[in-house]
Amino acid sequence: MIDITQRRRTEDKVHYLAYCDSLTGLPNRSLMKELLEQALANALRYRRSLAVLFLDVDHFKRINDTLGHDVGDTVLREVAQRLLGCVRASDLVSRKADDAKAVSDQAVSRLGGDEFVIILTEVSTTEDAAAAAARIAAALNAPVQLAHEEITITASIGISVYPGDGADAESLLKHADAAMYQAKEEGRNKHRFFTRALDERASRRFALESRLRKAVERCDFVLHYQPKIDVRRRCVIGMEALLRWQPLDEGLIPPAEFIPLADDNGLIVPIGEWVLQEACRQLVEWQAAGLPRLCVAVNLSAVQFKQPRLVERISHILAKSGLDPTSLELELTESVLVEDIAASATILNTLKDLGVSISIDDFGTGYSSLAYLKRFPLNALKIDRSFVRDIITDPNDAAIVSATIALAHNLRLRVIAEGVEQRVQVDILRAQGCDEVQGYFFSPPLPAAEFADWLRRDAPAVTDWAATEPLLAAIGRH
Secondary structure, three states, X not given: OOOOHHHHHHHHHHHHHHHEOOOOOOEOHHHHHHHHHHHHHXXXXXXXXXXXXXXXXXXXXXXXXHHOHHHHHHHHHHHHHHHHHHOOHHHOOOOEOOEOOOHHHOOEEEEEOOEEEEEEEEEOOHHHHHHHHHHHHHHHHOOEEOOOOEEOOOXXXXXXXXXOOOOOHHHHHHHHHHHHHHHHHOOOOOEEEOOHHHHHHHHHHHHHHHHHHHHHHHOOEEEEEXXXXXXXXOEEEEEEEEEEEOOOOOXXXXXXXXXXXXXXXXXXXXXXXXXXXXXXXXXXXXXXXXOOOOXXXXXXXXXHHOOOOHHHHHHHHHHHHOOOHHHEEEEEEHHHHHOOHHHHHHHHHHHHHHOOEEEEEEEOOOOOOXXXXXXXXXXXXXXXXXXXXXXXXXXXXXXXXXXXXXXXXXXXXXXXXXXXXXXXXXXXXXXXXXXXXXXXXXXXXXXXXXXXXXXXXXXXHHHXXXXXXXXXXXXXXX
């Protein structure tokens, strides 16, 4: 007789570590795939349907960043328990007769981070899966009670159904993941079913990502420049550098198609650095050619802002190009700054010491918190075009713009309005005290050579608002 108790305990522990998530006790990715394969085999044998729900906790990174990773772990454990409470006994993939609570047999799995997968084996119609998703969402929406506060969590859920959306585990998981991202793009806290249109979109996205990587290697990008006008002095005082992708085999690809993709895969870092280098280089070249001394505004993405040694890189680019730091303005969105207010304040103060100006882009569409406005060393606020567009017809937008201008001036900040397309918009903004405007009323974004020609030939026309209307028609081809 040999006592193998300790050996069996060790084997069980190794098995647990290999197949179970240490934080929640749920099956991990490896075991989840085995369970899904088993469920698919049963579904094929008995000609049944099953559904895969891919769940991602909304804004989980914000919880980690603001409340700490310990709180984040507590939230994930709570999510796991609530998911288990939502899964019916019939939704278990299998069950051992001697251990009905074996974690390896649960239909709920944690893939990692804030992503979970639920396998529903008893579904007759898509409505069954939708009802399960709604039940899960309702359970997650209940407040989570922490030690000193209470938070509410939501989730985005993507759903794929066997056999229509795939016959194997990889396909079902991929398709449920694509549907989950669609739910996030539509505003989060909802569920979406996979469709073939999503598959085509994912394929296009994959192809575009491959092309974008090659574009970064070849530097298939150009900058267009849109003038910024001082409405009181009626003169051009600067321009915004706007990125365009120009592949050799086709026309320009709009930024809306590739910028979000570059943000997701990290390519925005080398792209953004190139934009900063090229904008500084171009401005120095124009100054050497005798063009007016202007300032250039460059957008800085959230990914760039979080890069280590950011200030050092910007300082190096300025020194290499020879551009006076006071001629550079960096535009950031509100959400970038409020993720870590202390760290953001440190970076912005260092940039200010360097001489660089800072403006808040798309003001009014994010947090619009007065707390960060007084804490950060800002130079300007940029009113989002969505408010400027309807300033003539919507009294609420007009009131928001007027209040924003007054607030900014009280904080000694300049105000820039973008998206100006009509003379009456310019007149209203000027009457309300707006400092600067930009938009198609004066000029669309232009390639560098054409922008230089515009500065030489047409910039004086901005002294007369009426003169810019035929000018706009003349260059409308851009």
